[in-house]
Amino acid sequence: MTILAHLSDLHLIERRHFRRGALDRSRLALLSVGTPLDAEARIAATKSALAEARRLGAEHVVLTGDLTEDGRDEQFEVLAEVLADSGIAAERITIVPGNHDGYSEPGTYARALAGPLASYRGTSAPGACTVLEDAIIKPISTMLEGQWIVRAGGLVRPDDVHSIRRLANDTVSRTRALVIAQHHPLGSPAWAGLEWFDGVENGRALHDLLLERTRLHVLHGHVHARATRNLCGREHAQVFCTASVRDQHQTLRLYKAEDCTLRELGAPTLQPVGSVNTSHTPLLAATPVFA
C-alpha cells in the first residue's frame, strides 16, 4: 500500500508585494479578489497542510498547481522555501503548474524549476515520473504560458496523452495505480459560453483514456472544491479534486494506492493543526525509484 497526500491552489505571494509597480499591484489585487493579500497567512496555511501530510505519514505529496498567485520569480522562491521547511524530502514531492503560474512572462515556471525549485526536477520536470511501491505519479502541465489573466483555461497536450498511454502499457504500471497530477479538470465549465475563459482543450482525450484504463487516475485542482468522480458507474473513483490551501479549509486529501486502485482515506483536514491523529496506522517506508 502506498499513501499519497494531495494539496492544491496555494496561490503563494511574495512578502514584499506592496513594493510592486501600480500595474503589477493591480494585477495581483484582481487575481486575489475576495482574498486578503496576506503573504504570511498563505505561507502558514501551506506549511500547516504540509506538516499535516507529514504527520499522517504520506509517502508522497502531490501539489496540483496554482502554486503562486501570478507566477513571479519571487513567489516561486517562497514556494521553494516552504517546501524545504516542510522537512519532506524533495523526491517525495511532485509539483505541477496551474494557470496562475503562467500569468507572468513565458518561461517563468521553467526558470523556477531550473533555479529555486531545482530539487524537484526529478519528480516534476516535463517527462518525469515517480515509481512507488503501489503507485506511479506522472505530472503533466496543462498551463498555457503568458495568457491573459481573464483567461483561466488550460490544455491537455497530445504528447502528454501519448506518454501516459505508453506508461499505461509499460510493465511497470501493470501492478500499480497510475496517477496523473495536473491542474485543470478534464471537463469544460458547466456554463455554456465559458469554454474560452475556463475550458480545458483536449481534456476529452485523457477522459477517454481513463475510460479505457481502470488503473488510471487523475488528481487535479483549479475549482477550489473537493470533488470525486466515478466514470461510467465504475465502483472505484478515478478523478479527485481538492480544495484550495489559500481558502484554508478542507485542504488535504489522503489516498491509498493498492491493487492498482486509488481510494480516499478518512478526512484528515478535520484534525486541528498540532493535534495527534491517534487513528493513524504506521506506514511502510517509501522507496521511490525514478524512471
Ligand SMILES: [Fe+2]
Ligand atoms: Fe486556483
